[in-house]
Amino acid sequence: MHISAEDADMLGDFALLATTARGNERAMVNEILYLLKDELGDIEAQAAKTKIRGLIVAKTVLDPLEVIAKFRVILSERPYAFRYAIRIVPIQYVVATDLAEIKKVTEVLATKIGETQTFRVTVEKRFTELHSMDIIQAAAGDIKRSVDLHNPDLILQIEVLGAQTGISLIKPTDILAVVKEKML
Incomplete structure (x- = not known):
């Protein structure tokens, strides 16, 4: 499910913060949704652009630290699966x-x-x-x-x-x- 930039505040309990090049935010949203849903099986995953250029947030039911470990395996086996991500940071609490x-x-x-x-x-x-x-x-x-x-x-x-x-x-x-x- 894609969430518009206006709805990004809805992701108040985001679990991942991803950086991408400015202008690639929409592509990054699609990339992280593909990785979370299709690769890791989180059908409830959500992602959204933020009002900050080059930054997106994602919500997942999976443990964010485990997501990073699994992303790292995918990255080593199939680096082309990551076309837009620069950095992905796990987030444990949002306040x-x-x-x-x-x-x-x-x-x-x-x-x-x-x-x-x-x-x-x-x-x-x-x-x-x-x-x-x-x-x-x-x-x-x-x-x-x-x-x-x-x-x-x-x-x-x-x-x-x-x-x-x-x-x-x-x-x-x-x-x-x-x-x-x-x-x-």
Whole structure:
């Protein structure tokens, strides 16, 4: 089911965020729907353009981390199945773009960071007046774990899309960098 750009806000609980070249948003929506529905069997999958050029969101009943792992297998076996995707990021929680809301979710996710594990916060922000450092402070200010900016065990990924923010606690390998991986 294709959802128009005006209905993109309907995908408030999106599970995947995909980047594509500007102008390829509609093709990217079709590509991710094909991958989710035909390749992975999620007949309820939905995708939509956002008001941000080059960015689409998708909803799936499947676990977003498992989707990325399965996409990676498809990419290695049939790289031509990915014509428009540049990067696909799994999203575990979607909240209003509000520092208190972001803090609530990151406090829950922080409990999943092991005592010996390192982490970093990555913020990608679009259409917001919030400063990256304020977001990072709200998200990680109270996390009592070691930070490693260059080679972390886990990434607290914060994707701000205007009024909505997607948040995930993921391994660096959980982001599918399609273009880079095609070159390997």
